[in-house]
Amino acid sequence: MWVLVGVFLISGLALGGYDLNPGAGVVNMSLQDFKSLLQSSGAKEVSVPIPQAAGSSAVESAVYTTQAPPETDLGELLAFDDMDQSSYVYYGGSYMPWGRFSAIFPQDTPLMWIRRHNGWSWYATMPLGTWSEMLMFIPDASPVYIYEIYPQGFVWRYDFGYVDPGFYRIWYYADIPGRHECLLYSGGMFSNRVVVDVFHQWIPPEPSPGPSPREVCESNPQCSWVNGKCYCRGLIPPDDPEKQRCEQNPMCQWVNGQCLCTGLIPDDPEKQQCERNPMCRWVNGQCLCTGLIGTEADDGMIGSALPEQ
Known part of the structure; x- marks a missing residue:
C-alpha cells in the first residue's frame, strides 16, 4: 500500500510524462488491465528496433532540453505544420526522407515518434528531468488517448478529448528512471510503441551525425544510390544527358560519374x-x-x- 502511495506521489510531483496533473484527464491503470484492453482491441504489435537493454550510444539520444517549455504548451497537442523536408522519419522498417515518407504513408492508422538527432524515431534515451518532443499522426476526428507504461508496472492514460485529424506534437517529460512505453489511441486503433529509456546520469546532448543520406537510401530495398542521388524503384530517371553524350564517343567511358576518354583529343x-x-x-x-x-x-x-x- 505504501509503495503505491509513494509511486503516486512521485508521479504527481512529476505531473506525469506528459505533464498532466493526475485527476485532470489522467487515469491510473494496472498493467494487466491495459494488456486486456490491448488484446480486446485487436491491436497488432509492430516490429520495433529496440535494444533489450537500455541504449547508451549518443546516436540513440533524444533531442532534449533541461528548460521547461512554455506553460501554455504543457499537456497540449500542438499543431505540427512545419514539415522539414530534410528530416528523416522511421517507417516501414527504415529511415526515409520526409518527402518520401509522406508520399507512401497511407494516413489510415495512428502513429507516434520521438525526436532524435537522426530524425523521428520509435526509440530514444533521455536523462532524468529533461524534455523532448513527440510527434503523432491522428487519422480521423475522434477521442484521443496516450497510454504510458511506467517501469514500475503501472499505466497512465492521458485523455486529450476529441481531436481533428492531422499531425501534432507534444512535450514529453522524463520523470522517472527506467523504461517507458507510450502508445497513441485514436479512431479505435492503437499506434506503434515509442520506447524511452530514462537515465539517472546526465547524457551530454552531443549532436549525432546519424546515418548518411547514402546509408538511409540503401536501407530501403526499393532504392539505389546512383551518382550521389537516391533513386527508388519506379522513380529512377533515364541516364544523365552528360553520360549519354560520353557513351556516344567510342573512345570514352562513364566511370563513377565522370567521362574518361582514351587516345588523343581530336586536333584543333x-x-x-x-x-x-x-x-x-x-x-x-x-x-x-x-x-x-x-x-x-x-x-x-x-x-x-x-x-x-
Missing part, C-alpha cells in the same frame, strides 16, 4: 591549318613558322621564326 582546327604549312610547327598551343618574323605564311598565318637547329 587552328592546329590543323598550321601543320598544313611545311614552314610551320604547332608548339605548346602556338603556330611557329620559319623565316622572318612578320612574314606572311601560307593560309594567312603569321608566326615567329623557329630557332635554328
Whole structure:
C-alpha cells in the first residue's frame, strides 16, 4: 500500500510524462488491465528496433532540453505544420526522407515518434528531468488517448478529448528512471510503441551525425544510390544527358560519374591549318613558322621564326 502511495506521489510531483496533473484527464491503470484492453482491441504489435537493454550510444539520444517549455504548451497537442523536408522519419522498417515518407504513408492508422538527432524515431534515451518532443499522426476526428507504461508496472492514460485529424506534437517529460512505453489511441486503433529509456546520469546532448543520406537510401530495398542521388524503384530517371553524350564517343567511358576518354583529343582546327604549312610547327598551343618574323605564311598565318637547329 505504501509503495503505491509513494509511486503516486512521485508521479504527481512529476505531473506525469506528459505533464498532466493526475485527476485532470489522467487515469491510473494496472498493467494487466491495459494488456486486456490491448488484446480486446485487436491491436497488432509492430516490429520495433529496440535494444533489450537500455541504449547508451549518443546516436540513440533524444533531442532534449533541461528548460521547461512554455506553460501554455504543457499537456497540449500542438499543431505540427512545419514539415522539414530534410528530416528523416522511421517507417516501414527504415529511415526515409520526409518527402518520401509522406508520399507512401497511407494516413489510415495512428502513429507516434520521438525526436532524435537522426530524425523521428520509435526509440530514444533521455536523462532524468529533461524534455523532448513527440510527434503523432491522428487519422480521423475522434477521442484521443496516450497510454504510458511506467517501469514500475503501472499505466497512465492521458485523455486529450476529441481531436481533428492531422499531425501534432507534444512535450514529453522524463520523470522517472527506467523504461517507458507510450502508445497513441485514436479512431479505435492503437499506434506503434515509442520506447524511452530514462537515465539517472546526465547524457551530454552531443549532436549525432546519424546515418548518411547514402546509408538511409540503401536501407530501403526499393532504392539505389546512383551518382550521389537516391533513386527508388519506379522513380529512377533515364541516364544523365552528360553520360549519354560520353557513351556516344567510342573512345570514352562513364566511370563513377565522370567521362574518361582514351587516345588523343581530336586536333584543333587552328592546329590543323598550321601543320598544313611545311614552314610551320604547332608548339605548346602556338603556330611557329620559319623565316622572318612578320612574314606572311601560307593560309594567312603569321608566326615567329623557329630557332635554328
